[in-house]
Amino acid sequence: xxxxxxxxxxxxxxxxxxxxxxxxxxxxxxxxxxxxxxxxxxxxxxxxxxxxxxxxxxxxxxxxxxxxxxxxxxxxxxxxxxxxxxxxxxxxxxxxxxxxxxxxxxxxxxxxxxxxxxxxxxxxxxxxxxxxxxxxxxxxxxxxxxxxxxxxxxxxxxxxxx
Amino acid sequence: xxxxxxxxxxxxxxxxxxxxxxxxxxxxxxxxxxxxxxxxxxxxxxxxxxxxxxxxxxxxxxxxxxxxxxxxxxxxxxxxxxxxxxxxxxxxxxxxxxxxxxxxxxxxxxxxxxxxxxxxxxxxxxxxxxxxxxxxxxxxxxxxxxxxxxxxxxxxxxxxxxxxxxxxxxxxxxxxxxxxxxxxxxxxxxxxxxxxxxxxxxxxxxxxxxxxxxxxxxxxxxxxxxxxxxxxxxxxxxxxxxxxxxxxxxxxxxxxxxxxxxxxxxxxxxxxxxxxxxxxxxxxxxxxxx
Numbered sequence: 001x002x003x004x005x006x007x008x009x010x011x012x013x014x015x016x017x018x019x020x021x022x023x024x025x026x027x028x029x030x031x032x033x034x035x036x037x038x039x040x041x042x043x044x045x046x047x048x049x050x051x052x053x054x055x056x057x058x059x060x061x062x063x064x065x066x067x068x069x070x071x072x073x074x075x076x077x078x079x080x081x082x083x084x085x086x087x088x089x090x091x092x093x094x095x096x097x098x099x100x101x102x103x104x105x106x107x108x109x110x111x112x113x114x115x116x117x118x119x120x121x122x123x124x125x126x127x128x129x130x131x132x133x134x135x136x137x138x139x140x141x142x143x144x145x146x147x148x149x150x151x152x153x154x155x156x157x158x159x160x161x162x
Numbered sequence: 163x164x165x166x167x168x169x170x171x172x173x174x175x176x177x178x179x180x181x182x183x184x185x186x187x188x189x190x191x192x193x194x195x196x197x198x199x200x201x202x203x204x205x206x207x208x209x210x211x212x213x214x215x216x217x218x219x220x221x222x223x224x225x226x227x228x229x230x231x232x233x234x235x236x237x238x239x240x241x242x243x244x245x246x247x248x249x250x251x252x253x254x255x256x257x258x259x260x261x262x263x264x265x266x267x268x269x270x271x272x273x274x275x276x277x278x279x280x281x282x283x284x285x286x287x288x289x290x291x292x293x294x295x296x297x298x299x300x301x302x303x304x305x306x307x308x309x310x311x312x313x314x315x316x317x318x319x320x321x322x323x324x325x326x327x328x329x330x331x332x333x334x335x336x337x338x339x340x341x342x343x344x345x346x347x348x349x350x351x352x353x354x355x356x357x358x359x360x361x362x363x364x365x366x367x368x369x370x371x372x373x374x375x376x377x378x379x380x381x382x383x384x385x386x387x388x389x390x391x392x393x394x395x396x397x398x399x400x401x402x403x404x405x406x407x408x409x410x411x412x413x414x415x416x417x418x419x420x421x422x423x424x425x426x427x428x429x430x431x432x433x434x435x436x437x438x439x440x441x442x443x444x445x446x447x448x449x450x451x452x
Binding site for chain 2: 001002004020021022024027043044045046048051054057058059060062063064065067068070111129130132133134
């Protein structure tokens with residue numbers, strides 16, 4: 001069939017829709033659900049601006065069909081904020097100037113979320129390896145690495161840190 | 163940017179999937195991780211009437227040793243290979259290869275079976291599987307059949323898989339003691355296809371001479387290239403600087419790459435030679451450690 005009913009969790013909330021088979025997950029998020037936090041930066045599966053978490057793993061949503069995501073759990077950058085406040089990862093990027101134009105940033109934040117969940121104390125090498133699928137044209141990655149380190153340190157604290 | 167329209171099917175059993183492929187001969191493709199297929203469809207370099215997603219069929223993703231073989235389920239994600247202690251310790255050639263396939267995000271979706279079934283000599287697993295003397299298990303209308311890796315790659319984007327077949331398992335002989343392997347890839351940037359890459363799997367005998375050698379090249383022609391002359395040359399010889407250099411020279415001579423923006427033919431051949439030398443040295447180090 002060329003049209004499908006899909007139901008998936010987006011940031012914990014169940015969403016259902018009727019979609020074309022060929023609809024990319026990134027277009028489902030941005031256009032069907034009007035969640036434009038996830039960005040499209042290339043046509044070639046290179047840049048990672050479209051990164052979301054699917055069942056906790058970072059994937060390029062431009063290279064996943066919405067129908068493939070049926071029944072799965074998707075987390076987008078809109079799901080990071082905690083009660084209207086920046087979460088520790090977002091705060092890390094704020095504190096350490098981890099963005100300039102902001103285009104790659106949602107992808108960087110999602111990849112970082114998954115990294116720190118799996119590895120709470122990554123080395124610089126491990127951070128750079130983890131973000132190697134997310135391209136940034138502005139920063140040269142230096143402050144992005146610092147932002148991830150800031151976030152990692154904050155998340156390792158037992159109490160919330162500004 | 164947007165694929166042409168197609169029908170999408172998500173069977174829950176292999177039988178259902180095979181039946182769907184047979185119902186649409188010449189117009190159906192298997193969707194596994196989608197990380198080779200979807201980019202192609204998005205750029206409209208290919209189109210297809212029916213996608214058969216095998217991602218919801220249970221028991222197609224696994225990594226285990228059984229009966230003298232490492233068995234890899236066709237839908238095993240590359241990230242699972244990367245994270246496997248078994249692969250890291252006993253199959254370093256596979257661990258090296260998985261780590262340089264595209265980037266970490268792609269590896270969370272991409273599957274080992276898909277990397278092979280796509281038939282792209284620029285993908286990294288084909289050369290690695292040649293070096294490992296793997297076997298491919300295809301499940302189709304006639305049941306299960308085993309295809310030797312040397313018979314698997316038929317041409318550019320063409321494999322020995324018949325239209326109703328699904329690549330369900332890869333079988334790799336458990337390496338004997340004294341074995342080591344390595345994959346060395348030159349790429350312009352993370353995520354790129356190889357400018358050149360070399361896969362080496364060696365076994366050293368008790369006398370320290372090479373008892374078995376598998377050497378294969380990525381993106382060095384329309385199919386992955388097995389460097390047979392280099393392999394044959396090494397058998398019975400101690401791995402010295404001189405013998406490694408000669409084997410590397412023979413491997414470079416076996417490369418038949420096309421010129422493109424990654425480099426001229428001569429450059430790619432030279433890189434194949436250099437990378438084979440590096441892969442051989444690393445494989446020998448690892449073999450001696452075993």
